[in-house]
Amino acid sequence: MTANLRKAASLAGRYLSPGKPHHAQWLITRKCNYRCVGCNVWKEQDERELTATEIKKGLDILKELGIVELTISGGDPLLRSDIAEILDYASERFLTTVYDNGSMVTKKINTLRKVDFVAISIDSLDEAKNDAIKAMPGAWKNAMNAVDVLQKEGIQVAVTPTISQKNLYEIKDLTTYFTERKIPMWFCLYSYDTSVDSKQLFRIGKANDEFIITDKEAMVELCRQLGEMMKKNKNILMTKKLLKALQGLYEPKEKRIWKCEALNQFLVVDHLGRISGCHNHNFAGSIFDLSTQWSSDKFRTLRKIYHDCTQCNYLCYIAYSLYGGPKSTIALAKDQWKNAALLFK
Numbered sequence: 001m002t003a004n005l006r007k008a009a010s011l012a013g014r015y016l017s018p019g020k021p022h023h024a025q026w027l028i029t030r031k032c033n034y035r036c037v038g039c040n041v042w043k044e045q046d047e048r049e050l051t052a053t054e055i056k057k058g059l060d061i062l063k064e065l066g067i068v069e070l071t072i073s074g075g076d077p078l079l080r081s082d083i084a085e086i087l088d089y090a091s092e093r094f095l096t097t098v099y100d101n102g103s104m105v106t107k108k109i110n111t112l113r114k115v116d117f118v119a120i121s122i123d124s125l126d127e128a129k130n131d132a133i134k135a136m137p138g139a140w141k142n143a144m145n146a147v148d149v150l151q152k153e154g155i156q157v158a159v160t161p162t163i164s165q166k167n168l169y170e171i172k173d174l175t176t177y178f179t180e181r182k183i184p185m186w187f188c189l190y191s192y193d194t195s196v197d198s199k200q201l202f203r204i205g206k207a208n209d210e211f212i213i214t215d216k217e218a219m220v221e222l223c224r225q226l227g228e229m230m231k232k233n234k235n236i237l238m239t240k241k242l243l244k245a246l247q248g249l250y251e252p253k254e255k256r257i258w259k260c261e262a263l264n265q266f267l268v269v270d271h272l273g274r275i276s277g278c279h280n281h282n283f284a285g286s287i288f289d290l291s292t293q294w295s296s297d298k299f300r301t302l303r304k305i306y307h308d309c310t311q312c313n314y315l316c317y318i319a320y321s322l323y324g325g326p327k328s329t330i331a332l333a334k335d336q337w338k339n340a341a342l343l344f345k
Contacts, residue, residue: 003092011068011095020066023266023320027279028055028086029075030271034101035135038164038190040205041075049271052082056089058273058287063093065290070094071316075271078104084111091115099160101134102143105150112155119160119186120146124167125174133166147183158237159183164190164211168218172225179235186237189246189315193280200282216250223247242319249313258321262306263299266320277306278317 015022030046050058062070070090077083078100090096091114098112099119105112112118122143124130130140150157159178163171175185190211193200213219223243230236230243248255262277263284269275274283275290284302285293293299 007092010093014063014066014068017066021263021265021267022066022068023071024062024067024069024269025071025073025266025316026055026058026269027073027075027271028077029080031079032075032101033079033103033136034076034139036101037133037135038162038192038205038208038211040193045075046271049080050273052085052089054273055086058269059090059093061287061290065294068095069097071097071099073099076101076104078108078111083108087111087115100146101139102146103136103139105142105146109149109153109155112150113153116156118146118150118155118157120150120157121162121188122147122159122174123161123164124170125177126170129167147178151181151183157183159185160188161185162188162190163213163219163222165213165215166190166211168213168215168222171222172229175226175229175233175236179233182235184235184237187315189313191312191314193312200280213250216252219250220247223250239319239323241322242315245318245322246315256310258318260306260309260317261321262303262309262317264303264306265323266317277302278312278314280309280312281306 014020029049030041030044031049032042032045035042059070070093072087072090077086077098080086087096087098096115097117097119098115099121102120102122105118105120120143122130122140123133124140127140130143131137134140147157147159159174161167161171161174167174171187178185190213192205192207192212223246226236226238227240227243230238230240245257248257260278262281264277267275267277268279269287270279270283273287275285275287276283281302284299
């Protein structure tokens with residue numbers, strides 16, 4: 001059996017195991033070379049971080065726990081000098097996605113060959129606007145070049161704009177532009193943290209009036225347009241259910257069609273190995289104690305708190321909440337069967 005088949009068999013076994021979390025996001029560094037206007041990470045940079053050896057130990061724990069899909073981000077994870085060692089280890093064990101702003105890709109192209117996806121953040125086709133959002137001259141050229149290089153090198157790349165009032169009216173054209181070039185799209189949604197507790201896992205950002213979506217009718221219309229595009233466009237990596245959940249947040253009578261499954265179907269790990277159901281809440285312990293804590297009374301209590309939490313609308317957390325467990329995985333497969341080829345190189 002080849003390494004790829006062994007990995008596929010292992011992933012399938014974990015996906016079909018009931019009562020297990022399937023998704024984890026590991027923010028392996030707090031270092032970042034950009035100053036994005038809607039983000040707080042660069043304002044709270046931290047030189048401390050786990051070693052590659054410690055991270056690999058944590059990855060073994062996540063695999064044993066049942067994690068299938070691992071997102072590696074930061075900060076900018078490619079700024080780490082040991083990132084190749086970390087990604088090689090992760091890619092053998094998980095469906096691995098790396099989030100990057102595009103600044104380091106061409107320098108670390110060989111480091112990325114084993115990962116399943118590289119997600120590049122591009123928020124506008126307008127170079128000046130994109131660079132203003134990133135607060136970094138040359139950000140747009142870096143990102144566009146990164147997408148081109150990754151595609152030419154045969155590394156699966158996706159573009160991930162953050163939908164906000166700043167670019168709301170451009171998202172349809174942005175989606176058309178990249179998907180016509182056979183580049184998949186999935187989306188983030190501008191959000192900001194409402195928590196201020198010093199023990200919060202970390203803060204992504206605070207409210208910025210330029211980015212908060214005020215034209216709710218346009219947002220509902222965008223969801224409708226994306227839904228129509230999805231009927232013919234297999235490179236839009238959304239589902240009908242997720243799109244419905246997103247649209248519901250902006251309809252006249254706002255409604256949330258999901259309950260949060262943090263620390264049940266997914267969890268977040270920070271650069272120091274601290275864990276929480278999601279970054280908005282206080283850290284709940286260390287990844288190195290995760291095996292013994294997972295079934296504890298403490299975690300059961302936290303799951304109830306998270307389940308009723310309504311303080312965020314981060315699309316990744318919504319997706320993980322909607323698609324947890326074998327039944328939801330089968331439903332996801334039916335919805336996205338045309339995209340299966342993206343997962344099997």
